Amino acid sequence: PHKYAVNPLKERIRDIRRALSHKQNMPADRRLELERELSTKQFDLEIAQSDRHKQEMVGRYHMVRFFEKQKASRSLKRAGKLVDAATAPSDIAIARQEYHVAEIDLNYATYFPLDLPYVSLYPKKKDNDGKVVQDNELMKQGVRGDQEMWHMVEECTANNTLENLRSGILTKDRSFPTTTLKKMPSNKGSNDNSAGLQGDVKKQKSMDEITAADDEDSDGGFFE
Numbered sequence: 001p002h003k004y005a006v007n008p009l010k011e012r013i014r015d016i017r018r019a020l021s022h023k024q025n026m027p028a029d030r031r032l033e034l035e036r037e038l039s040t041k042q043f044d045l046e047i048a049q050s051d052r053h054k055q056e057m058v059g060r061y062h063m064v065r066f067f068e069k070q071k072a073s074r075s076l077k078r079a080g081k082l083v084d085a086a087t088a089p090s091d092i093a094i095a096r097q098e099y100h101v102a103e104i105d106l107n108y109a110t111y112f113p114l115d116l117p118y119v120s121l122y123p124k125k126k127d128n129d130g131k132v133v134q135d136n137e138l139m140k141q142g143v144r145g146d147q148e149m150w151h152m153v154e155e156c157t158a159n160n161t162l163e164n165l166r167s168g169i170l171t172k173d174r175s176f177p178t179t180t181l182k183k184m185p186s187n188k189g190s191n192d193n194s195a196g197l198q199g200d201v202k203k204q205k206s207m208d209e210i211t212a213a214d215d216e217d218s219d220g221g222f223f224e
Contacts (some may be wrong), residue, residue: 009045056114061118068121072106108153111166119146
């Protein structure tokens with residue numbers, strides 16, 4: 001807590017500015033000393049405010065991130081089993097794409113920038129009783145988290161820069177929507193006939209079914 005205390009810095013900045021307001025009666029070397037200290041304190045204040053904000057975001061979204069990482073991890077394991085079980089070329093292509101989506105989902109929950117409001121991977125809605133539940137209809141449509149951030153996680157996964165994303169280095173000067181849920185891309189990067197792939201999707205267990213199964217056989221607790 002002391003590490004992120006900003007009030008002492010603010011007080012010192014005010015004192016320096018107050019002193020510099022009378023710089024006409026101040027020796028040049030003293031004025032230069034105070035101006036340098038002011039610049040340093042202002043920089044320290046920015047860092048302290050940023051760190052405190054990051055800690056607030058971590059605390060606020062810790063639970064949802066934890067459970068979504070658990071859920072995404074189970075989905076990734078199941079997708080891996082689909083890859084191992086697939087034999088036909090079209091089935092292999094579909095399984096690999098589903099594995100890729102599951103991998104990015106897990107990295108999304110793990111490396112989403114700590115200083116930004118976390119956007120849940122799994123869309124929610126209120127049922128007739130007013131209880132918040134997973135929106136399976138949107139899940140079937142491929143809705144997952146924030147699209148721009150999801151693709152940025154995908155890019156960072158390929159470039160091995162996920163830690164920089166998590167720390168906020170890569171998003172320092174960028175803003176991201178935090179309320180709109182977007183659809184994830186359909187299968188891509190395969191040389192198989194697209195119509196054939198669409199037909200074979202029905203033969204494969206989809207990522208939506210995998211995710212839905214997670215809610216039925218969850219084996220991870222918060223303190224694992």
